[in-house]
Amino acid sequence: MNQDYKARIGALIHHSRLQRGMTQQQLARALSTSQSAITRIEKGGQNISLEMLARISDVLASEIVTLNQAGTLNFRVNGGKPLSGALEVKTSKNAAVGALCASLLNRGTTVLKRMPKIEEVYRLLEVLQSIGVQAKRLNDRGDLQIKPPRRFNLSGINHEAARKTRSVIMLMGPLMHLSRQFNLPYAGGCKLGERTVRPHLFALEEFGLQVTTRGGWYECSSKPKAPGKIVMYESSDTASENALMAAALTPGKTEITMASSNYMVQDMCYFLEKLGVKIEGVGSHRMTVHGLSKPPAADIEYCPSEDPIEAMTFLSIAGVTNSPLVIKRAPLDFLELELLKLRKMGMRVDAGRPYLARNGRTRLVDLTCHKHDGLVALEDKIEAHPFPGLNMDNLPYFVPLAAAARGRTLIHDPFYENRAIYFTELSKLGANVSLIDIHRVHVDGPTKWRAGEVICPPALRPAVLILIGMLAANGVSVLRNVYSINRGYEDLASRLNQLGAEVEAFHDI
16 A cells, blocks of 8 residues: 555545544544554555444445455456447436425325436335335336335335445435435435535524434434525535435425525425425525425426536546437536637537426437547646536536647646545556646646556546546457446446447456
């Protein structure tokens, strides 16, 4: 274990400990070691055995390092192949999990149409089923039927599934109206540094939810009240969704200011409107929710809109591999700034006439990507902002594009402490990506991509960046442990193969 990796592992342990609200002394006591040893570990100054890493992961309820095990799914990529053809963008992961959480507010039957067949949805379904929800897939299109129980079995929650998804924290908003006392496991998902839950807790405490953290669990006590107005601590997507769900069953008017207006938040509003909740200001940072006095008992259908992040993924693939692709059903309103920057970099992308998504609200277009004459780096930095800025989950896909472009690009990822570190993994495929600090990298191009073998970063978007580099590199590459990718992408390998790629999924023996 070299010094760089010891420091990175130490930083992950440090952030996980802080997120769990533990002191170094408490962690040391749980591990039967000294506080000075914890200090050395977090500073990257001490060798750590695999046994110690496993013990730390158990105490912090956070898998610090993932090692390949028998049965792990991997990708073998024969790169450098010309790609062409058309594909449709799938339903948004983030809108889908939001709708699943919001379905708990409905005492009737909810049918969620075209739900993505991805690990994040599977894990959340396991959580819901463990507390008594009946969930049944109706057809091959992914339509799901959701029926709540008369009484939720919150003590039986599947904590193993819950710890693999960040989405579990969005159960707080609906459950606070359904139970006075309940516990939820710490949220999991991508390993991207300290992703604070304070915006959720500060918003929900205004509605009467008190949360304490103890031993890897959120202990929740609910005495619902009507705040009248709340100001979001951050313009967080998921925290705004939690506030909307809490407001939906809070009688009277609740004004939510400084809220996110991003795509999944708008989809959440459209779903709540199906339940009879009136919401003013959808798509803005100030919304007024006219809450219901009791849970509705409505039989409804809803289809979340398509995923702008998946659309950006294929835009990045088209640009990096210089491939003529048609990307159908792309959500235009959440890609306009990205498309402008891509065109300024030299990509040739045409947008067709807008039409409505199946939710009847979101505007879609078909995008046609033509072969380009070479990409050029933008003179200005590329950085993420809350919507309507460049989407924080679209930002990573500019890294391989910048690596393919002529010149130097500064990429600034302000929302996650550790994600920029994972961008440097592209260096294993020949890219010149230099870490400036935990939020910024310099990318120098153009890159002469080369094949390689890489273990998937434990984060969804950075994992896909490696796959994009492998598609551009001549020769055979291996991407190991692709669970992170399957959390957010449905059947990605076969969809790429339909465009002319050669991506083989295989399991370790």
